[in-house]
Amino acid sequence: METQWITELPHANMDKRPRKRPRLTWDMPPPIPPPKVIPPIYCGQEFVNVAVSNYAYSALNYKGHPRNGSPPRRNDDKDGHYVFAVGENLTPRYLILSKMGEGTFGQVLECLDDETKELVAIKIVRSIHKYREAAMIEIDVLQKLAKHDISGTRCVQIRNWFDYRNHICIVFEKLGPSLYDFLRKNSYRSFPIDLVREIGRQLLESVAFMHDLRLIHTDLKPENILLVSSEYIKVPDYKFLSRSTKEGSYYKNLPKSSAIKLIDFGSTTFEHQDHTYVVSTRHYRAPEVILGLGWNYPCDLWSVGCILLELCSGEALFQTHENLEHLAMMERVLGPLPHHMVIRADRHAEKYFRRGTRLDWPDGAASRESMRAVWKLPRLQNLVMQHVDHSAGDIIDLLQGLLRYEPAERLKAREALRHPFFTRDSRRCGYSL
Incomplete structure (x- = not known):
């Protein structure tokens, strides 16, 4: 069994700290301890x-x-x-x-x-x-x-x-690699749907746990979700079996365990704190954040939807670095933005719309390359069907609930956990390879 991989951005939980942080005399060398053997x-x-x-x-x-x-x-x-x-x-x-x-x-x-x-x-x-x-x-x-x-x-x-x-x-x-690192080192090959189900369940449980404590993570992304173990196995990649199998690239790696943990709480916000600034890494940023409408717990659920779709396809859903292009991608995949959200957009977001109602696209596109990046995106249902064999209907319905434009209509974490994608096969106790 191969056991490679190095984690990149770990984090964790700890002892109670004092109210005041005294300077500690770290430079005083202690007595030399007896010989010891350090494990491999x-x-x-x-x-x-x-x-x-x-x-x-x-x-x-x-x-x-x-x-x-x-x-x-x-x-x-x-x-x-x-x-x-x-x-x-x-x-x-x-x-x-x-x-x-x-x-x-x-x-x-x-x-x-x-x-x-x-x-x-x-x-x-x-x-x-x-x-x-x-x-x-x-x-x-x-x-x-x-x-x-x-x-x-x-x-x-x-x-x-x-x-x-x-x-x-x-x-x-010390944990294993992030989901992003696993995907990257695996040539961005998608995860089996049963593994997506187990990771999604744990992710939503962790988000629900944080929301119960009135905490909003605000930066959920594959880089901030770590596998607990670094161990993996190599399996045939059936999408390539019809071709020559001389190269190892026709095999893909899968985690030996589906256990995950959330990391990076440097941007985590309490419910009562200011929610007017921009949050989330670009690809996983909710529409209400881009439009300057304020944000709350639902912004985490939008990020979860983007993450689950990325695990299914192997690639980030919205690969963009610019707000207008990002909104155009959303409309391409999910349909038009609701009028009531558009007319409430703050002064920084008004410039993305013509006469305050319709997205200024493609007229406002920065380049032809940007236009092509939007046009090549399929609708949500088609995108899922390209990568998922069984359970496609259930995960499409779940994603439609997580990626609703209106934050108040978006599924909450505990509501998502009750979705048929997780509950339909109650006999399933873990993903199998």
């Missing part, structure tokens, strides 16, 4: 057996700084990112093994927790005030989620947090 670590396709003695373990550390001590101080890079070297420590407790990912917030490192002997993912936030403040808000959200998610099955678990050399560091359990 898989890194991509490489198998690494790390350290079987104090000497070998210390050799991993940065240029002879004390065993389990912090490295010499370095200046952050020009963007405020923490500068590190693989093999040195992040505080005396965490040994840096690899870099897992990077984003606008900072970077994520794979580390070994010297106390628990557990592999963890540590999010190191840039030493810039607005990102530090956002990180503290995320910690508050993570702790609220952890308090209520007793089983720890819905959202990534936070293990710890600390302020290190002006960087907020959040320690998470």
Whole structure:
């Protein structure tokens, strides 16, 4: 069984933090512990057996700084990112093994927790005030989620947090790859409908859990949904079996387990907070956000609909980077925008419509390429039928409920969980390969 893949953007839940955050004396080296054996670590396709003695373990550390001590101080890079070297420590407790990912917030490192002997993912936030403040808000959200998610099955678990050399560091359990990374490394091949069903069920359960706590994620996307396990199996891709099978590309990978967890709560918003700004990553942004009509819980359900369709097809539904083109794509796939929403659009969105009623398309298109990108999109039903064999009728109906323009008419998370797509075959207990 092959077990590759590296996760990229992990996150998690953690201990209660004090009201005030004291500076911790991380640079005081502790006594040298007895020899230990560090378990094997898989890194991509490489198998690494790390350290079987104090000497070998210390050799991993940065240029002879004390065993389990912090490295010499370095200046952050020009963007405020923490500068590190693989093999040195992040505080005396965490040994840096690899870099897992990077984003606008900072970077994520794979580390070994010297106390628990557990592999963890540590999010190191840039030493810039607005990102530090956002990180503290995320910690508050993570702790609220952890308090209520007793089983720890819905959202990534936070293990710890600390302020290190002006960087907020959040320690998470280490999970598998994101759904986006799995699709990308699998040449954007779609998932079987039964796997989409199991992932969709868990995703909606997690969203319902957050909404019950009066929290809105606001940034649901395949990058922020992680498989719990990195293990996968290789199966024939039947769409290619009629052709030559000399190349391995005629096989595709499928996760060995369908278990997932939500991550990245840096944009999560409480119900009572301001909801006037723009939220969500472009491809998964709801129409009410683009039109400036305000947003609430339903914006998460629009994102869920886009994600489920992407898992069915292998590609993002609305691959665009511009508002007018995005709205034109919506109308191409889902039909015209409701008149009552158009006339309420804010002053920033008015320019997308002619005489305030009809979308200014294709006249307002930025290019012929943009026009072609819209024209090539099929209607929702046809798009699903291209990729789904059985259960097509049920998932089309579910998607039509999740992708309703009017937020008040959109399915709620718990309503979606009662949809026949999830309940029709009550005997099904998991996806089978």
